[in-house]
Every structure is written in structure tokens, then in C-alpha cells.
Amino acid sequence: MVLLEEEPHRLLASVQENFGIDGDTAQIARISDDLKSLQSSRQKTKDDQQRLLRNLTRALNAAKQTHDEAAKTHQSARHVEKLYELDREKFNLGKKILDLEKQTHLLEGQLAQLRQELDNLDADDPTDRAVQEEDDGTTLKLHVYRGLGIELEEDGAGGYSKAIVRNVAKGDFNIVNLEEKKWTRHFYVNYFWDLL
Missing domain, CATH: 3.30.160 (Double Stranded RNA Binding Domain)
Structure with missing residues (x-):
């Protein structure tokens, strides 16, 4: 109980001397400075990244616009090319149809000739001829x-x-x-x- 007999302010002063918070306060001040420096560095990095993002967004929009214009031009050129291709195909089909019609007329003429020959052969019966001859x-x-x-x-x-x-x-x-x-x-x- 010796401790309680001393005066409290002396006890507090003794405790204060033994604890030595000067190092701790200096450490806290250093940590506070480091935090401010880190925050400043992070803010700078964030600002740089946002600026880079804005630049990339502008470049992306410009590239999209260029792409859309090129696609429209390409589609129109493709459309014209497709029209030419369809015209060529139509011309070739027309030519083939004319050739087939000519061939059909020739074959119809041959068919008529063969039918005439068949009718002549049907009319000329060898049995009748043989009977007439002998x-x-x-x-x-x-x-x-x-x-x-x-x-x-x-x-x-x-x-x-x-x-x-x-x-x-x-x-x-x-x-x-x-x-x-x-x-x-x-x-x-x-x-x-x-x-x-």
C-alpha cells in the first residue's frame, strides 16, 4: 500500500516519465506524412489514369466513326459489285436459255423426221411385201x-x-x-x- 500513500500527481508524473510517448508521437507524425504522400501519389495516379481513359475513349469513338463510315462505303461498293455479278449471271442465263431453245427446235425437227420415218416403216410391212412378191x-x-x-x-x-x-x-x-x-x-x- 506504499503506492497509494504517494500523491497522485507524482504518480502520474512518474508514469509519464516511464512511458515516453515522444517516440510514439513522432512515429504517428511520420505515418501521417506517409499517408498524405501516399494519398497524393494515388490521386496523381488516378488523375493520370482518368486522363488516359478520356484519351482512349476519344480515340475509340474516332475509330468507331471511321469504321462506320468505311463499312458504309464498303457496303455500297459491295452492293454495286453484287449488282454487276447478278447482271453477268442474268446475261449468262439468258444466253443458256437461247442455246437450249435452239437445241430444242433442232431436236423437235429431228423428232418429227424420225416420226415420219417410223410412220413410213410402219406402213411398209415386210410380210406384205413378201406375200406380194411370192x-x-x-x-x-x-x-x-x-x-x-x-x-x-x-x-x-x-x-x-x-x-x-x-x-x-x-x-x-x-x-x-x-x-x-x-x-x-x-x-x-x-x-x-x-x-x-
């Missing part, structure tokens, strides 16, 4: 045999003694002696078919 149809039969690749040789007595059978697919031919007394007509028909 009443028994022998000419027609010989014509059919030749169409199949079979040629008959006459024996001089009104009959046939030999038959030459040509096989076009194999590239060969056979000579067959016709002997009606020995073989029937049915046999010869089957034999000729086998050779063909």
Missing part, C-alpha cells in the same frame, strides 16, 4: 433365217441341200448337210438352235 412366203422365211444367222443353199430341184449356221457370239460357223430322208425337220430345228 405367195408361199418363202422369201419371208429366208429373210427370217438370215436374220438368225442361217443361210440355206438350194439344191437345184426346188429344195435345200446345205445350211450355213453362223454364231456371231462365238465367231464361228457350221455347215450342215440337210437330209430330209435321214432326219426330221424337228431334229434340224433343235440342232440349229443348239448351234446358235
Whole structure:
């Protein structure tokens, strides 16, 4: 209880001497100066950045305006070029249509000619001709045999003694002696078919 017996102002003075706040106040003053310097530096940096931002914004707006004008000019040039291209395409299509019409007229003429030939061929029946030339149809039969690749040789007595059978697919031919007394007509028909 010795401490309480001393006077309070002496105690306070003793405490004040032991604490030494001069260093602390100097430190606080330094910190305050540093804060002011930092704030000033930050404000300067902020002002510089804002000035740079304004300059970049102006440059961006100018670039946008230039781009928009160039795009309008380019679009109009492109439009003109597209019109020329469409005109060329229209001209080429017109030329092709004219060529196709000419070709159509030629083909229609050929078709009419072929139809006329077909009508003539339909009117000219070989059966009628053969009947008119020879009443028994022998000419027609010989014509059919030749169409199949079979040629008959006459024996001089009104009959046939030999038959030459040509096989076009194999590239060969056979000579067959016709002997009606020995073989029937049915046999010869089957034999000729086998050779063909």
C-alpha cells in the first residue's frame, strides 16, 4: 500500500516519465506524412489514369466513326459489285436459255423426221411385201433365217441341200448337210438352235 500513500500527481508524473510517448508521437507524425504522400501519389495516379481513359475513349469513338463510315462505303461498293455479278449471271442465263431453245427446235425437227420415218416403216410391212412378191412366203422365211444367222443353199430341184449356221457370239460357223430322208425337220430345228 506504499503506492497509494504517494500523491497522485507524482504518480502520474512518474508514469509519464516511464512511458515516453515522444517516440510514439513522432512515429504517428511520420505515418501521417506517409499517408498524405501516399494519398497524393494515388490521386496523381488516378488523375493520370482518368486522363488516359478520356484519351482512349476519344480515340475509340474516332475509330468507331471511321469504321462506320468505311463499312458504309464498303457496303455500297459491295452492293454495286453484287449488282454487276447478278447482271453477268442474268446475261449468262439468258444466253443458256437461247442455246437450249435452239437445241430444242433442232431436236423437235429431228423428232418429227424420225416420226415420219417410223410412220413410213410402219406402213411398209415386210410380210406384205413378201406375200406380194411370192405367195408361199418363202422369201419371208429366208429373210427370217438370215436374220438368225442361217443361210440355206438350194439344191437345184426346188429344195435345200446345205445350211450355213453362223454364231456371231462365238465367231464361228457350221455347215450342215440337210437330209430330209435321214432326219426330221424337228431334229434340224433343235440342232440349229443348239448351234446358235
